Structure formats: structure tokens, C-alpha cells
Amino acid sequence: MSDLQKPSRRAFLRGSAAAAAGTLGAAASAGTPDPLITELQDWTSGLGDGVDATPYGMPIEFEKDVVRRTVPWLTADPISSINFTPIHALDGTITPQGCAFERHHSGAIELRKEDYRLMINGLVDRPLVFSYADLERFPREQHVYFCECAANTGMEWAGAQLNGAQYTHGMIHNMEYTGVSLRTLLEEAGLDAAGDLGDKWVYVEGADASSNGRSIPMEKALDDVLVAFKANGEALRMEHGYPVRLVVPGWEGNMWVKWLRRIEVTDMAVQSREETSKYTDVLEDGTARKWTWVMDAKSVITSPSPQAPITHGHGPLVITGLAWSGQGKITRVDVSRDGGVTWETARLAAPGTDKALTRFYLDIDWQGEEMLLQSRAMDETGYIQPTKEQLREVRGLNSIYHNNCIQTWHVTPEGVTENVEVS
């Protein structure tokens, strides 16, 4: 242990190990060696659980706070409400299904594969009904895509409201989907009857009571939409649409219809409740933007953040967050520590991929200075994530959906982190 009592001070700024050695060294020099190092521990002297303990494993009990959470006052009833992914506690890009946010309009339904049917009707040559087993016989594709609720960050239009990245930005998840392309199924039903496809739509609805019907332009339907039955390798969870949901890459989550039961080819948009009274953006002059399908480039720092404050001392600090764009790949993320006055380019953990989450990092030496932390995403179209001010200028204050503005966290010298607004 003698070497451990003499940490090299020159390493202090090179990495956190110096802080580690400092802490432990201090304890050792005070005459109290770390018993976790010097004494035999129960877990090293005894046996653990066998391989038959948990056929399907859950997170360890110490991680029991890393769960989806609701905001009870947000909606009248949990049957038509939202919960939030604990993005402040996750790293990487994949979201485990177990803690991926849910949004239901009439609750999550239990539907057996045997009872599952998908109808394609309307302007097709051969109206068809598929069983689940039928869908499994078509050529499959796989892609990692993010799914973001249009209302994500919606409470922030009016100012800093919710104190945590989970609540401000947690209506998002990112999974590896396996399914059949919608194009394949539409072609199976035959599109000759539809004539010119340029002005055609598909109307998609779910088997739940809300049906949650949405109109999708044919161009998108034939592009990259998936009829998906697996996420992150395994069957969809009940709350994510088991056994089959629609995946509409880059577009608002409301269109990713769960428990998908019908796809109708039409010559006009249906103008359903979900695309008229809801999922439109009321502007300052009272008119509404509609068909606002694409989720524009956006980012958020997940740590530090209000639920993930800085709890260690000065020195090395990892700033990390997520960036995404419904228009394609993230190409760059900048981070500001002074509320947007100066910017540093963050390191992307991997090159951005199409319509999927990208993780970014900025490794800094933090000496206890106050910070106004922001991140700013850019995508392959050249689009730059706007400030809240810029967004309000064009959209006003009546909107709920499509708030992709730059988020600000205030970090105090003690490391406490709060949701604030800068102008």
C-alpha cells in the first residue's frame, strides 16, 4: 500500500485517477487504509447466484431509480399520457425497451400474435389481410432509428419548467428495429389501381380504442417506413405496440402507430383528429402549421443535468449528451459553457447515422466555475439547432409540439444543475 499513499501530484490535471489517488491517499495517510482494499469482502469469499437464478434478468436493485417516470399533473389520466426515458442516467445510444418512454392515447393493449391481423385496403389492386406469421415471410430489414414524441420539450415553450433532462427531453428512444418495409407490403397488394402515386396517401391506424389514425404521404410510405416486429433483437414490448408497430424514421412519434391493424391507400389525407386538433402548431396569429412531420435537429446535455449533478470535486469532468435529426445524420455538435457566447466542438462517440441518436462528449477540466451549459446540433443538410428565442420569433408561444430549441442548464460552483432560460 505504500505506493498508494504517495499519489503523484503532476497527474492531477491529466485525469481523474489523480483525484482517485488523492482521495485514497488522503485516507491512507490519515491512518485509515481503505477496508475495501485491505480486507477480505463477503463477495470475494462467498458464492454468488447461479445461472438458473434469472431466466430473464432485470436491472440490479441499486439501479432501481433508473426507470420511466411520469409527471402526474401533465394529463388527466395515465391511460392517455406519457412517461419519460431516464436519459440523464443512460449512456451510449441504444435505449433498452424496459425504460423507453411510452405514449398511449387509450392505454397499452394486450394482443396475441395469433389474434393479430393487418389489413391493406383502399386504392390497391388486391386488398389483403396478413397474419403475424405472414409478415414473418417477407424479406426483412434492420435499422437503428430514434423515435421522438412531437411534444418532447413541449412544456419548455413557456420557459424553464421541468427540472431534469428526463422530463424536458425524455420522450425519445433509439432502438434497432427489424421488420418488413411498408413498400414491400404495398407492392404485394398492388399499387396499379392507385394511378399516379404522387398525390396518394396511406392512412394507418392501430388496434387500440384510440386507433390513433394518421395520414402519411405515399412518397414517405414507399421510402423508409417499416412494419416492425422486433426492437433491440427481441419482440416489441406490449407498451411499444406488440406484436407490430409502424416505424416512420425521423418523423414524429405519433405516426409510429402501435398495434398496427390497417393501412388504407387513399387519394387524400384523412384529416383525422390526430392531425387537425392535435399535432398541429398554433402560431401567434391563430393559424396552425400542419403536416409538421419531421423532427428537426436537436440535442441535449444529459450529464451534468438537474438529475445528474456534479458530485465529484474539481478537475476532470465528462460532459455528455445526445443529438439527433429527422433529416438524416448528425455531423457536428457544439457545446457552450457560457450560455451560447462561445462554443467548443464536441467529440462524437461514432459518426452520425441516418435518423438515429448520436452520443457526444466534451471532456473538460472543471475548477468550480459557474456554467451555463448548452449543446447545439448540426445535421447533414446544414441545419443548425436554433435558440429558444429564434424559435419563438417564428412560432410564437402557443405551440406544444416541435420544440427543438437549444436547452440551457445552469451549473453552480457546488455542481448543482438547474433548468434555466437565457436570453
Next chain:
Amino acid sequence: MSDLQKPSRRAFLRGSAAAAAGTLGAAASAGTPDPLITELQDWTSGLGDGVDATPYGMPIEFEKDVVRRTVPWLTADPISSINFTPIHALDGTITPQGCAFERHHSGAIELRKEDYRLMINGLVDRPLVFSYADLERFPREQHVYFCECAANTGMEWAGAQLNGAQYTHGMIHNMEYTGVSLRTLLEEAGLDAAGDLGDKWVYVEGADASSNGRSIPMEKALDDVLVAFKANGEALRMEHGYPVRLVVPGWEGNMWVKWLRRIEVTDMAVQSREETSKYTDVLEDGTARKWTWVMDAKSVITSPSPQAPITHGHGPLVITGLAWSGQGKITRVDVSRDGGVTWETARLAAPGTDKALTRFYLDIDWQGEEMLLQSRAMDETGYIQPTKEQLREVRGLNSIYHNNCIQTWHVTPEGVTENVEVS
């Protein structure tokens, strides 16, 4: 419904929808319309579960068979044993932690982050001890890697033994890991004291009773080894080494030490039990191959397979499986339906990535012919997965580990699928 009763026969070979329409059409023409289409169902007329039902979600009850399974006769005690990933029921490439195989030598231990310590000692300038919080302050990396137990497929050396891809090839999983590179931590401790690094090693051990110590050459330690604390975005599960495990990309799973507690820089391999009496391959002449770290290119068809037989009629059939290589990227997978006489090149769901699972598909028109299904992986080094015969020629029959031979499934005209051996 009238259109549904007249499915177009010309679509028969174009996709499975024809089979679907055929089935449903037949039912309708027999005077019994599908009540799942014509009648209002409970799940459409009632409300489902709210967003507060499951803070952390589990798979739906209908998927309760998609779990890790053990082979009770394989080992004397589940404390030092293996269970198997249900690869026959998964698709895509990501393995959810909940059903990712486990291998323990003295059971899975419960270790709090607060109680976690990692020591780096031996031939370093500054022996250091890190807490979990310290590790979180170093620059992080993310990569998707497969982890395969050296004994995966080991029972097959002697012939076709276990009837299911889960049992023959399920000692594998594939996750997105987040952690700190081992190089970073070694450099923090300082490697000047070690002198010439070309002949140095690190000895890594876990905090469980087995300690499961392994020697890793310094070249690999400084290359791509990660000290990982997240998998698929969230904390490691207890059974996968919570809170910290080693990730040794492309190398046998036994070296991916769980509950990692110590890394010693040495001037020779330790020659521990786990790399002498175990994890070596006894050849025909009684000598043993050792330092057989790399998991060579391998593949297996996951469906159809004995646990995933063909249960639908003739016509479109999706053949799918997994391929991987510890040497780098998978570049091509071929599939044979006649036991290796003729081969077709399969479609890769995505280009192969470094030391990670690649999903392949072959979409065929199956007319009930008997098949001897095989898959053959190739990697970027030009290596081609060998036959069982080729492998036995050089390794004999005494081995347990590193069986990467081509697997054969026999498919009967009824779609029943069995593990067989062809010569």
C-alpha cells in the same frame, strides 16, 4: 370483404401475402369470415394499461419462452455453469441484457458502486486505486462488440449433440458498450516503469471468489480493450459484472473479466488456472494449444433451426442467421441448402462492423424439399469458416473450446429441423 375472398393467384410466388390471402380467402369462401376482422374485439373497445403501469417494463407474457436456458447435465452446479441466449427467437444484432447468456465460475455477485474499487499495480509508475466515480471522469468510448464464450459449440466436437441453436451457439451476446479505454487507465498509472512494452502483460482479475484471472499481452491491452460500465445504454446487469467489466473485443469471453477489481502490469504471463488447465485445447497427440484468444469467423442459421422449425406452408421462407469474427468485419456469408455442395451468397442486413454480430438473410421459395442448411462466414482477413471435418483434421476430438465449424440443420418436408452432421 368481397375482394378479400378473391386473392390473386399470380402473387403466389411473389411474397407471403399470397399465402395470407389464400388462407383467409379459403376461410371466407367456406362461409366463415375471420371474426378478428369482422367483429369488434375487446382490445379495440376497451382501455389498456396506463403509463404508470410499469416503470421498468418486461417482455409481454406471450414471450415468456424467450429466455436464457440452462442444460442441467452440463455442469455439476449452476454456480459454475453457463446459460444460453435464445438466439433462435431473436432477430437483428443487439442482444438485450435480460436474455444475454451468463457464465460464472463462482456465481454472480452483488457489488455496490460505492463498494467498488479497481487497482492498477505492478510495473507502473504510480499504483492507483479507482472508485466507480473516478472511472466516470475519464473520456469514454462506445462500441458494439460480440462476446462469445470459448466453449460455445464445444459439445459439437464429438458430433451433433444439442438440438437447438440456443444450445449449440447461444453462448454469445452483442451489446453496445460504454467505458474507458484500458490504455487511458494504464497511461494514468504510467508505463515508463515497465520499460519495453513489447514483452509485457497485464493480469486482470475479478472481485468474485473465482477471481477468474487472465493474462493479456500488452499489445492487446493498449489496443481496443475497454473498462466498461454500461451495456446497451444502461448499467451492466449484476450477472454481467455490475458495476464494471472488461471488454476484450474479438477475444474469448473468459477474458472479459466481470466485477473487475485489479489490473497488474507484469513481465510475464501469470499462467493462471484459467489459461493452463482450462481454456487450452488438447490436441490428438496430447499437447495443448494455448493463448488461443481470438474467436475466429463463425456463423449459424438461427431460423429455421430446431427450436424455430418451419410452421407455415410452402412458398416464401426467410432463412436468417448471425455471423461474426474476432479478427474484424464479416464481409460475406454463404448459405447452402444441400449440406455444402452448392452455395448462395446471403444478404447482410448491414455492412459488417468490427468484431460485432452481423445478421444475414436468404429469402427463398420453399416447396417442401428436404434441406441440409449450412452457413459459412468470411471476414476481412480472407478467412473462411471451416467445416467440422477440416477442424477435426487439425484439432482432433479432444477439444472443448474454439469450435467455429460450419453447422448443419436437417429440414424435413414437414419443416421439422434437427441438428445433424454431414461428412
